[in-house]
Each structure stands twice: as structure tokens, then as C-alpha cells.
Amino acid sequence: MAEAMTQPRPAAPDDRRLPVGDVPRGLAFAVDGGAMATRLERALVEAAFPARVLECVVERVKYAPGQRCSIGYRVVAATAHGERHALRLSARLFETGAARGRYERYRQDFVARPIFGPPLMLLEDREMVLWSFPNDRHLPALPLLANLPWLAGTAAPEMLQRALGGGYRITACEPIIASYVHERRCCVRLLLHLDHIASGAKRQLIVFGKTSGAGSTARTEAAATAFWEAEARRLGRFVTPRPLGTFPDPRIAWQEAAPGQSLDPFAAAETTLRQVAASVAALHGATIPGLEASTQADDLARLDERAACLVQGWPWLAARLHAIRERLHRTAPAAPRIGCVHGDLHAGNILVDEDRVSIIDVDEATVGPVARDLGRFAAYVLWDGLLRSADEATTSRAFAAFLEGYATAAPLRLAEVAWHASLRLVTEKIFRAVTLMQPLDGQVEHALELAEALAAGRLSPLGYTRGRAA
Secondary structure, X not given: OOHHHHOXXXXXXXXXXXOOOOOOOOHHHHOOHHHHHHHHHXXXXXOOOOOEEEEEEEEEEEOOOOOXXXXXXXXXXXXXXXOEEEEEEEEEEOOOOOHHHHHHHHOOOOOOOOOOOOOEEEEHHHOEEEEEOOOOOOOXXXXXXXXXXXXXXXXXXXXXXXXXXOOEEEEEEEEEEEEEEOOOEEEEEEEEEEEEOOOOOXXXXXXXEEEEOOOHHHHHHHHHHXXXXXXXXXXXXXXXXXXXXXXXXXXXXXXXXXXXXXXOOOOOOHHHHHHHHXXXXXXXXXXXXXXOEOOHHHHHHHHHHHHHHHHHHOHHHXXXXXXXXXXXXXXXXXXXXXXXXXXXXXXXXXXXXXXXXXXXXXXXXXXXXXXXXXXXXXXXXXXXXXXXXXXXXXXXHHHHHHHHHHHHHOOOOHHHHHHHHHHHXXXXXXXXXXXXXXXXXXXXXXXXXXXXHHHOOOOHHHOOOOOOOO
């Protein structure tokens, strides 16, 4: 394949997706999915795994100006025999001349065999090293979660014993990657088909195994246990999954699956949204021992850090981000309501099963301003509405019903919710969209408008101005 075919498509002179300044030499190429597909196809041929790369999607980019860059890809490859393989690749970009040495060092480490292709690849012309799932520099336990014999023979029997005790035998074990964020975390869903030894009755058990970066698994297990043992959970005020411990490997935390499907705020009935809000309010009022404290100052520090990163790499954002940041600093709530904060409250972490609501993934829970959760959830709904091209009335309705439900169960301070929603739009939605460096259809500009409105105290994006809100 000619080298000319691997060159990135020329960026338009006004292409604002790419950062400016001191950026890695191969960054523009690395975030071009089409160019990377061609280059990966050639790399697979050179590694004796000939295949066509049908798709290469950039899933995540970790980049800060002047620092090393890593990228996560989702790839679909097809062999000449008609086999299709879904691959996950993690890449690191290095300074000129450094990739070869890093590659030689990394390949001395233990590497697991992926479903297709080599475990480690060097694209020396692009100063890039790639790891193929389940290899990940920051997740050393990941190969276990992709090892079916270990899951079926070691992990599954232990989880069965802890969840149901004796009396069952496992007839089949089906693992599925539930989520994977390269260099950060992976969660595997394990479906166990069971026969009751005495009666022959069949049933299923679903458990999840999660591994995270260094030291994070212990926190995951501790938080899950604290929520499970909380009095409010035992009284049924909110529901969380039952933890099953970290044995047989301390780097993997196991939990029993909670029932239900992920909440879709745009499709859910208003009664469901109110019920979800009541569960969130109960969590905010719960006493959970052992949680770390977090403050509004932490939120502002995060805002400063991410706004500075965006402005340095994408100066076209500077004026609007500066105005939002300055206003948020001036209008920070003086005495925020403090309670148990989930820390990562979005629709994917809320499961609905008829009249039962479960709140999952409490790893990042702290004691802090409870409006942080409500603002994060608002930012999620507002951003999702932009991605769906939903009209303002539809988006407002989705969040307004949630706020109505919350206001009937706990004090609701709309000004604090708006403040946190503006901050989260900047530090999460806008930051991630911009640093992903992929084409967008005006969502960032619209999100900036929403963040500006919320920071200015205009509550209309929240869709709710009635009731007991203060």
C-alpha cells in the first residue's frame, strides 16, 4: 500500500477542531478515523494479519497542550474469509524518535492475545504505539476479565456461592464487555446459566466485574459496601447493587446486577422521572460512612483547570469561556446544601424496572454540595437534547418532571442547580467534545449558549420554575 494513501486529509484553513501550539506531530493524523483505518490496515498486513479495516472510530482522546496524548479507537476488521472482528485499540503518541524505544520496552511486558491481530503494534512513521484489547498499560487485571476459562472456572463459581449459596450448578457462562474506557476502567457483564441441583429448575444470574486504575478498585468496593449497608438503602429509600467482594483477584470488584434498563429521560413517563428524582433525593439525605469530603472550591478548581486547557489549545473559545468562568466564580453559592453526592449522576447510572429505581456506579460518591448531582444530570439532559436535535420544549419537559419530583422530596434550590449545570457543561460536555477533535454540528456553540444563560441565572433551560423551589 503506498505511503501516500496513509496521509491525513488536508484540514480546512478554518478547521477549529484541532488544537494549536505545541502539539504532537502526528495528532492530526491520529484523530482522523479514515486515515487511521488505512494505516491500521497496512499495519495488520505487516503483522501477518491481513484484513480490511471497515471502520475506525475515535472513542476517547486524553490530551492537554504540551503533554503526552493517548487515544482510544473502536475498529471493525474483516478478513478475506468473511470473518469480522470488533477491536479496541489504545494508542500513545510520542515525541519524534521516541516511539521505537518505548515499543521495545513495552513488548518485554506480559501481553495477552487479542481476538485478532498482534497485542502490540508500532507505527514508527507516526511515532505511535498501540495496545490491542485486553492489553492496557493502566489496567493490568484486564486480561483476566477477557479470559473465559478464568471467568468460568474461577470467578463464576465464587460469585455464584456469594450471591445464591449452594444448590446450583453453572451450565454456561457468557461474558460481555459492558463498558471500556481505555487507560481508565473496564466493566464486564457475566451471565451465568444455572440449574438447581435438586429440582432441575433453571435460572440466570448476572454479575458485573469492574477493574480500574491503580488503587481505584478498593475505593469501588468500599463505596459499594457502604451504600449497601446504609440504613436508607435497607429501608428501601433508594436501591443500589449488592457488592460481591474482590476475591479471587483484588484488582477486580464484583457486584450483583441491579434489575432494569437505563433511564431515557426523553422517553420516560413523567411519573417515572418523579420517582427517579425521589430516589436521588433520598440518596442525598442518606448517611454513608467513610465518604471523602468535596467542596465547591474543588468544582471551581476543576473549572479553572479545564477552561485553561481549552483556551490554550483552542483560543477561539477564549472570550466566551472567560466570561462564563468569571461569572461562575462571582456567583458561586454562598452556603450550598451539603449531603451525600453520587458524583457521576447521569441517565446511564439510573436503572428503571417498572416501579423500582436503582442507582449504580457509586464509585465517585462524596459528601458535598448536592446540587452538583442535579447540575450534572441537567447538563447530561441538555447535551443529549442537542445531540438528538430535540426542540427546547422537549428537553425542558424531560428535566422539569425530574425537578418537580425532587422538589416534593427535598429542598430544591434552582439557582444552585443552574450554577452547577453551567459548570458541568463546560468541564464535561464541552471539554470532552472539543478534546475529542471530531466533527460536530454546532453542538459546542449551542452548549456554550446554554452555559452562558445558566451562569447568568436564567433558569429557562432547566424547564422548571414552579413549586417549592427556592
